[in-house]
Amino acid sequence: MNRSQRTRADPVPVVIVGAGPVGVTAATLLGQYGVDCLVLDRWDGVYPQPRAVHLDDEIYRVLVRLGIAKQFAAVSRPTRGLQLIDRNHRVFAVFDRDGDYGRHGHPRANMFDQPELEHLLRTNLKNQTTVSLRGNVEVTDVAQDGQGRVRVDFADGLTGEHESVLATYVLGCDGANSVVRTAIGSTMEDLKFEQRWLVIDVASTVELDQWEGVHQVCDHERAATYMRIGDARYRWEFRLQAGETAADFESIGAVRPLIGPWVEGIPSDQLELVRVAEYTFRAQLADRWRDRNVFLLGDAAHLTPPFIGQGLCAGLRDSMNLSWKIAGVLSRDLPESVLDTYEVERKPHSRALIRLAKLVGVSMTQGGRAGGLLRRAIAPRLHLVPGLRDRLLDSETPPLRRSDLVDRRRFRGSLNGRLCPNAPLTNDTRYDDVTRGGFVLVTGVPLSLEQHAVLADRGTEVLEVAPGSALYKWLADGKAAAALVRPDFTVLWAGRDVTALCEAAPRFLVA
16 A cells, blocks of 8 residues: 555554664665655754764665665775774784775775764655655654554654554664663663773864774773774774763863874864763663564664674664565565564674674773783784684674575575675676665576576566676585575575575565
8 A cells, every 4th residue: 555545544554763874774775665654753853963983894785775875985984994002002903904895895894974874864765755754753652452553652842742643563763762662561681791981072174194994992991992984073982980971071171181192293272072972882682672563673672882883783784684574565475474584583693793792892991901911912913813814804794593584404604694795797787786676596507488487477586697707606605506685685595406496586576
């Protein structure tokens, strides 16, 4: 049912609570599939303060799908990698990824200012004629009637008037203090990590002349991180000591003792203090990500310490994973049961990255004097371990767990559950340039007319790759003749039985 056919008594197919990057990404993807959506947000416009600053090449692909990759390139900076420094700012290990664009054709690490990204997302959302965004409203409750409808109650921030809207599905993208999470009775599991940090954002037109990567100060007393996030924007994060609060650092003069090693010789009047805020870095995971027709995404479902830069990335993966499944269910191409795969796939993946972030955070910031000595002894020699440098700089995330949409047949090196790379097809095109957001059969062997007919009837594109090409090698390395790739770039099933792969393609028609 489209918007012109729906009456006031009919539910909106999807209501999204929260218009941050996760919510707007979900709305845009659903809009691209022609799904009617209403997005509700407490802010009238983009929240002005910088928060997230990093995304990887996997998420860059999502920006390509959204249609804002070129705009994002203009406001972001690839970062060179990571250097570890001691409390006296002596460098003792460097992991440099300068010029490395990885398997997806994009920089593996990208720094940006979140308000600029959100402006791009919201401007781009206007292209989706089936999506409406309403700001300055406070969602107060979400309730289900047992008949497949969800009532969302909210108050208008200007008039105070209370309103309700019915939805078929509700996506809770409303952050760490999620009203939607509370409404479905989900609670956050504490994964045993909590640190208080001071976040400092500074603007300056003066070049700081620092190495163009992330600087990690490994010090148990005052761990710190520095990174350049724009042409004239810089961020520092310092672990707070007992008794300290953000109120102690509300001027350039107050923060100068902290940031001094990076801004030596630069007058304070050339440094604009954009923001100082205290954050408690936590590791938490919601015990339930779904209650019938209500789903949790982003910080409403998981909180990740920032040490590997995967907080925002995890939320956009949630949107990418769920949007096409809901679109397929609403169009009746896919059974409603496919929605069960969302939590099955995303929760273990998020847990794995949270554990990695905890490990990195603890190894760089804790252990007392003994930990500092151990880091200085071991870190400079890590590059000598065969293959370890590449692994440390590799942005590839774990494969998805087995589900009804990830084949259960697994073996070492299997492609199932992994991302199909955005590999080059010609000098000017890559995988993402020629696919339309549906299922794709990537095959290294020619298909019969019958196989083509089966796939065409189900809406699956066919991408035949030639021997010697990057995707042909990818298939061969995975001991596969072909791979059935989902709309979110994930391999549903790869193998040698091409006929069986054709038959495994679900019906999913993309206009």
